[in-house]
Amino acid sequence: MAAPRVSALVIQFAREPVEGAVKTRLIGRLGARGACDLHCQLVRWTCNTLLEAALADVELAVTGATDHPLFAACLAQGARAIRRQRGADLGERMYHALAAGLARYERVLLVGSDCPAIDAAYLHRALQVLDDVPVVLGPALDGGYVLIGVRSVDPALFAGIAWGQPTVYAETVARLRRLGVDWTALPALPDIDRPADLVHWRGPAAGGPVPGLRR
Numbered sequence: 001m002a003a004p005r006v007s008a009l010v011i012q013f014a015r016e017p018v019e020g021a022v023k024t025r026l027i028g029r030l031g032a033r034g035a036c037d038l039h040c041q042l043v044r045w046t047c048n049t050l051l052e053a054a055l056a057d058v059e060l061a062v063t064g065a066t067d068h069p070l071f072a073a074c075l076a077q078g079a080r081a082i083r084r085q086r087g088a089d090l091g092e093r094m095y096h097a098l099a100a101g102l103a104r105y106e107r108v109l110l111v112g113s114d115c116p117a118i119d120a121a122y123l124h125r126a127l128q129v130l131d132d133v134p135v136v137l138g139p140a141l142d143g144g145y146v147l148i149g150v151r152s153v154d155p156a157l158f159a160g161i162a163w164g165q166p167t168v169y170a171e172t173v174a175r176l177r178r179l180g181v182d183w184t185a186l187p188a189l190p191d192i193d194r195p196a197d198l199v200h201w202r203g204p205a206a207g208g209p210v211p212g213l214r215r
Contacts, residue, residue, distance in 0.1 A: 146189050
């Protein structure tokens with residue numbers, strides 16, 4: 001007999017911090033090292049925010065080396081597991097992560113690692129919404145989304161979306177309507193993708209070092 005599912009899981013998506021391969025749209029402003037350091041800061045800050053909210057179990061789903069010191073630090077903070085993302089594109093990776101989470105939990109939230117505006121109240125509202133509808137979205141000001149939460153998930157929701165473009169949220173909403181899925185949107189939040197977004201980062205100075213996390 002399968003184990004009963006428990007209440008809620010938050011999955012944090014993150015990339016292994018490789019200079020030149022993360023926060024690439026900020027390299028012109030911060031340099032490859034500075035952009036990588038900022039990525040590390042945001043990953044640690046996001047993980048800490050999710051854990052301090054104490055609303056759900058927290059896991060990371062990552063690309064690259066799962067044993068990187070950055071992710072080991074997240075485990076030391078209290079994350080329950082570091083799992084490897086599976087799929088050919090972002091949509092497939094998100095679907096697989098959410099579906100795997102729903103096999104163990106009643107509600108699953110998935111967030112990125114670059115939205116410093118996410119807080120406990122926002123996460124709590126997302127979980128509350130899932131009591132009434134099967135999908136909740138947290139739009140990003142740049143046209144994507146910073147959070148998706150599900151009580152059930154259809155792979156068609158993620159297929160053929162132009163990931164990385166400013167139409168992601170609009171395409172996703174259109175897909176939800178076409179699939180006949182009830183959903184609710186939370187307030188839109190900024191994320192950190194471009195130089196103009198750095199004003200939203202309240203952590204250490206953008207591009208500053210994160211001691212002990214560089215190989």
